Amino acid sequence: MMRFWEGHPELSGELLQVRDTILLRAASDDPCVRQAVTQLFASSGKMLRPAFVLLASRFGMPDRDRMIRIAAAVEMLHMATLVHDDIIDAAPVRRGVASLQALRGPRTAVLVGDWLFASCFALIADLAGDQNGRALSHLVARICGSEISQSADKYILHTSVRRYLRRIAGKTAALFALAFHAGAVESGCPGALVSLLRRLGYSLGMGFQIIDDILDFTCDGAETGKPAGSDLSQGIFTLPVVLALKSDDGQLAAALSRGRTNRRAALRATRIVAAGSGIAGARAAAEAYTDRAIRAIDQLPPLPARQTLREVSCQLLSRTY
């Protein structure tokens, strides 16, 4: 987490407080939850979503403690979806370390995910205005819907770009948008500014997820923390695959079909995608979304947080992990 936010000491200080808020909540609960949550933080990601809550709130008049707890709720929702995703995908690894479901079994992972969901709702119910509570409830429904359609789409070769975009909109961009929305609303930003920040979050989220899906092919796994082509070998066909299939001479489709049961075929499909034009096409799409986000950022009031957002957007586009 600290590595990504190196240049922003104030923000990383607040993010540590977000983490402590979650750990404190977990500590007051069962030892099983406490251990699991501590373990999850050992492989903590960039904490982007809570950072966006905090950054968006700087365009209003934030109550700092309140914002930190709302940021914690958003991060807990994200953690809950990761924990349950790893069960659904039977993922052995998350961010370079063993996933909770691999380490403690799917049963504990179900419980801990439910605990995170529930704690998120309890925090929000106590803290947030009506509007955010409602937005959060609908968001959770939407994220689950996207997970379900991702599951249903598995191994389907003719997934369209549109269907892919709809899926990542529900899975990633909606939560990014909510993080910005919550930060803006809860710090009393006027309506037009709330809406600008929310749209910014959406575009940033789309760009972020496409880059994530590219990195799954172009990285060796040491940096991303999961083996290359891991989505593909799970039957999840992301934008690089969908685009590569458009100019396929039949070899990729064949490798993907056989890849369901044959590891070598899956590896071959991964190599075809990594070497093909799908990567460049996907990168262009990520750049378009990031560009849209930056144009929105340029419309924000000239505060230091605007510069931070600009830097973060570029960092997310050029990142290698």
Add this chain to the structure above:
Amino acid sequence: MMRFWEGHPELSGELLQVRDTILLRAASDDPCVRQAVTQLFASSGKMLRPAFVLLASRFGMPDRDRMIRIAAAVEMLHMATLVHDDIIDAAPVRRGVASLQALRGPRTAVLVGDWLFASCFALIADLAGDQNGRALSHLVARICGSEISQSADKYILHTSVRRYLRRIAGKTAALFALAFHAGAVESGCPGALVSLLRRLGYSLGMGFQIIDDILDFTCDGAETGKPAGSDLSQGIFTLPVVLALKSDDGQLAAALSRGRTNRRAALRATRIVAAGSGIAGARAAAEAYTDRAIRAIDQLPPLPARQTLREVSCQLLSRTY
């Protein structure tokens, strides 16, 4: 469901509408959710919780359509906990038919449970007053906490009566109380009546769960839909076990300890509990809670719903399934 509500045609008509509301929501979603939810209703229980929402609302001025949707939300929350519980317990059977996790695997069960949680929150966010939304969020947190402590307590011989009561309070009585609370608040009952109905629900829930735990020992499984002693063989020691251990000469403790890995020892422990005084002690406790509920019912305004509640309370105490 219809069997239990045979004598109450109006209520069973409304409960069918509750079921249709849930099925309709599921139908608009992914085929995987639709199938799973339809399957869950094939082995539908008594639909007690939505019935309590509807019954409590009759002491106010209910908007019927609104109440049916709130009842649906409460039932979806209950269904979500059952689906995830079956993963946690690796339960092969639920209400006499194969459980969702056994039928479709734990991954689908995680997804469908999450979908049910999320849909419940989305319904409540749209419909219910602030107060119920908040109560619901805290309740979900509490139910998860109870599940976690049940999981943590597994195979612990020296569970106290107090710890058992706290566990079922969080797991069952809190949701019964919420069903009454939601029905009362949303139909505009005055504060004192809301509180009376909520306390009534709590006592009824405690009595209900203790009877459930007794039936696990005294029924052959054809009626309850699960094999006798199934909690015990999962390492969940309920009131009959806790009480039986108090007058144990060492045989039960030994059988329970060996029962963890030895099926015959678990069967022997089940027989010792079923034949011992723990059953009678547990029944006395269930009667005390039901009695408390009936005393609260007697304080309700003299409406037809009061008589229905009185009959249902007695039915729940004397039921064999």
